[in-house]
Amino acid sequence: ILNVEQSPQSLHVQEGDSTNFTCSFPSSNFYALHWYRWETAKSPEALFVMTLNGDEKKKGRISATLNTKEGYSYLYIKGSQPEDSATYLCAFPFSGGYNKLIFGAGTRLAVHP
Amino acid sequence: EAGVAQSPRYKIIEKRQSVAFWCNPISGHATLYWYQQILGQGPKLLIQFQNNGVVDDSQLPKDRFSAERLKGVDSTLKIQPAKLEDSAVYLCASRIQGAGGTDTQYFGPGTRLTVL
Numbered sequence: 001i002l003n004v005e006q007s008p009q010s011l012h013v014q015e016g017d018s019t020n021f022t023c024s025f026p027s028s029n030f031y032a033l034h035w036y037r038w039e040t041a042k043s044p045e046a047l048f049v050m051t052l053n054g055d056e057k058k059k060g061r062i063s064a065t066l067n068t069k070e071g072y073s074y075l076y077i078k079g080s081q082p083e084d085s086a087t088y089l090c091a092f093p094f095s096g097g098y099n100k101l102i103f104g105a106g107t108r109l110a111v112h113p
Numbered sequence: 114e115a116g117v118a119q120s121p122r123y124k125i126i127e128k129r130q131s132v133a134f135w136c137n138p139i140s141g142h143a144t145l146y147w148y149q150q151i152l153g154q155g156p157k158l159l160i161q162f163q164n165n166g167v168v169d170d171s172q173l174p175k176d177r178f179s180a181e182r183l184k185g186v187d188s189t190l191k192i193q194p195a196k197l198e199d200s201a202v203y204l205c206a207s208r209i210q211g212a213g214g215t216d217t218q219y220f221g222p223g224t225r226l227t228v229l
Contacts, residue, residue, distance in 0.1 A: 103155030
């Protein structure tokens with residue numbers, strides 16, 4: 001059974017702090033890795049789809065890196081703002097043809113003013 | 114472009130009652146998913162439709178859960194009878210038919226179900 005692990009489970013930071021979280025996934029048969037942001041009472045929002053080893057993607061103050069050989073991805077937030085408070089989920093396609101996503105449990109980030 | 118719509122947003126029922134959730138995917142998206150997200154866990158796929166056919170329902174508790182997607186557009190997910198452990202957020206997602214694992218799934222806001 002595929003296992004996608006995320007750490008830490010939760011994180012509290014002050015406004016302006018930079019932070020990062022980890023997503024670990026099986027390194028064999030890698031296809032892609034998805035990052036989503038899920039704010040309370042809203043729809044999960046796609047952040048990145050990462051496919052190549054060494055990939056680095058950026059969206060505003062949020063960036064992500066990928067290491068497919070060792071099976072991990074980091075998500076970084078530079079200068080956290082209260083609006084960054086959300087649960088950050090990573091997901092791994094189980095069977096590429098049907099795009100069945102296996103999700104980690106998420107990292108819940110709270111940014112305090 | 115309108116996003117994925119779901120209703121209701123919240124539902125509270127007693128155990129052994131029935132409940133139904135509705136999803137309207139993004140127009141033109143052939144693939145539709147229902148996920149269950151229990152507090153503290155990641156979303157878990159319950160069922161996946163391609164147009165109006167079921168592609169994967171291996172994790173759907175078929176003794177109590179059912180889902181349909183008539184005419185390959187809207188979908189409903191039903192629980193009958195509900196158990197306490199069904200308390201969760203039920204998410205609907207859709208995807209335009211494409212290459213597969215790299216395609217983005219677009220999610221609705223979910224239905225938060227509480228079973229008392």
